[in-house]
């Protein structure tokens with residue numbers, strides 16, 4: 394079974410997103426969540442939400458988000474419960490983030506890195522697996538507890 398990967402980008406990441414779609418297309422099942430046309434006035438949170446929802450709802454195994462810097466996309470994506478999105482411009486973080494932290498969305502900045510590095514980072518991210526080691530599970534569970542508490546607080550419950 395092919396890994397299903399959701400991709401999204403605003404105008405800042407539009408070209409790089411299309412290049413990555415073309416490169417990943419054979420090996421992975423691609424869910425291209427836009428932008429589908431170049432619009433200099435579009436907004437990265439819209440694509441971050443689409444990709445994050447797809448990952449959180451398990452319609453995709455992993456997500457890749459691209460904006461100009463990768464910063465806005467990662468901020469927005471991490472607002473969606475179940476998403477662990479990180480901006481990684483080095484290959485160590487791109488795979489270690491999955492192995493240790495169960496990162497499920499990779500964010501990239503198209504104004505910062507080129508296509509070749511982006512493709513290598515995507516490969517490092519997509520071929521990595523969560524280790525399942527006790528210490529990584531314990532830390533992940535603590536992160537998930539923060540998320541649950543934040544959702545609880547948001548609904549007006551008492552904080553601990």
Ligand code: RB5
Pocket residue numbers: 403404405406437460461462463464465466
């Ligand atoms: C859009 O011009 C740019 O601000 C956006 O793509 C991104 O870099 C935000 O973090």
